[in-house]
Amino acid sequence: MLELDQLEMDFGGFRAVNGCTFRVEENSITGLIGPNGAGKTTLFNLIAGALTPTSGAIRFLGEDVTGLASHQLFHKGLVRTFQIPHEFHKLTALENLMMVPPSQPGESLFANWVAWSRVRSTERDVESKAYETLEFLELTHVAHERAGNLSGGQKKLLELGRTMMTDARLVLLDEPAAGVNRTLLRKLETKIEILNKERGYTFILIEHDMEMIEKLCDPVVCMAEGKVLIEGDFQAVRSDPQVLEAYLGETTGDAA
Structure with missing residues (x-):
C-alpha cells in the first residue's frame, strides 16, 4: 500500500531522515518506534505531505505521491492525526x-x-x-x-472519528496514547483493532507506549538518528542489540 524508497530530509546541514526504506502492507498496523529525536515525526510529515523530501520517493497505492500536498493526499485516502489533537474547539x-x-x-x-x-x-x-x-x-x-x-482521551477518539468520516485507506496515528488515561486508552486500542480487522483500515502508529505497540502492531519499525535500524515482529525488535543501544545507550557488551 505504501512504499518509502531511500527517503531523506535535510534541514540546512542536519539530516533528520536518512535513507528510510520500508513498505506498509494493506490491512496491517505498522508500529514506528524509536527514541526522541529519531526522526519519526519528520517521517510522518513527509508521508502526510506537510514536508517535501530532499530526496527519495513515496508511493501510495502504486502511485508516486512524492511532494503532493496534504489536501491532495487526503482526497486519495491518506490522512493523519496529531499528538496534540487539532479539534475545532468551539464546535x-x-x-x-x-x-x-x-x-x-x-x-x-x-x-x-x-x-x-x-x-x-x-x-x-x-x-x-x-x-x-x-x-x-x-x-x-x-x-x-x-x-x-472534552478530555484528552475523548479528543483522541474524536480525531480517530474524523478519519472515519473520510473513509480513509491509510491512517497515520501520531502518539495516540499521549495524555490519555488507561481506561480510555484501552478503548482507543479496541477501536483501532476493530477498524483494522473488520473495516479494512491500514494504520501506521508512532508510539512510546510499548504495551500498545506489542498489542496492536506487526510489523514494528525502529528508527534512530533518522535511519531505520530494524523491522520485524515486536519480540525480535525489542531484543535487538541496536534497539537496546538506541534506547538505553548500551553497547552489546554492556547489555550482555
Whole structure:
C-alpha cells in the first residue's frame, strides 16, 4: 500500500531522515518506534505531505505521491492525526465530524439558493454518519458538547472519528496514547483493532507506549538518528542489540 524508497530530509546541514526504506502492507498496523529525536515525526510529515523530501520517493497505492500536498493526499485516502489533537474547539463533537467530508453542496452559496433540497439531503446523510461514528466511539453522550471541553482521551477518539468520516485507506496515528488515561486508552486500542480487522483500515502508529505497540502492531519499525535500524515482529525488535543501544545507550557488551 505504501512504499518509502531511500527517503531523506535535510534541514540546512542536519539530516533528520536518512535513507528510510520500508513498505506498509494493506490491512496491517505498522508500529514506528524509536527514541526522541529519531526522526519519526519528520517521517510522518513527509508521508502526510506537510514536508517535501530532499530526496527519495513515496508511493501510495502504486502511485508516486512524492511532494503532493496534504489536501491532495487526503482526497486519495491518506490522512493523519496529531499528538496534540487539532479539534475545532468551539464546535461541538458532532459538528467536528460533520465538517470533514469534502465537497458538500452546502459549502456553495449558490447551491444553498437553487439546490437546497440536495443540500439538506446531503446534510442529513452526513449527520447520520457522524452519529454512527460517535456511537462506534462511545461518544454519543458528548455529541453536543464543545470539542474544546472534552478530555484528552475523548479528543483522541474524536480525531480517530474524523478519519472515519473520510473513509480513509491509510491512517497515520501520531502518539495516540499521549495524555490519555488507561481506561480510555484501552478503548482507543479496541477501536483501532476493530477498524483494522473488520473495516479494512491500514494504520501506521508512532508510539512510546510499548504495551500498545506489542498489542496492536506487526510489523514494528525502529528508527534512530533518522535511519531505520530494524523491522520485524515486536519480540525480535525489542531484543535487538541496536534497539537496546538506541534506547538505553548500551553497547552489546554492556547489555550482555
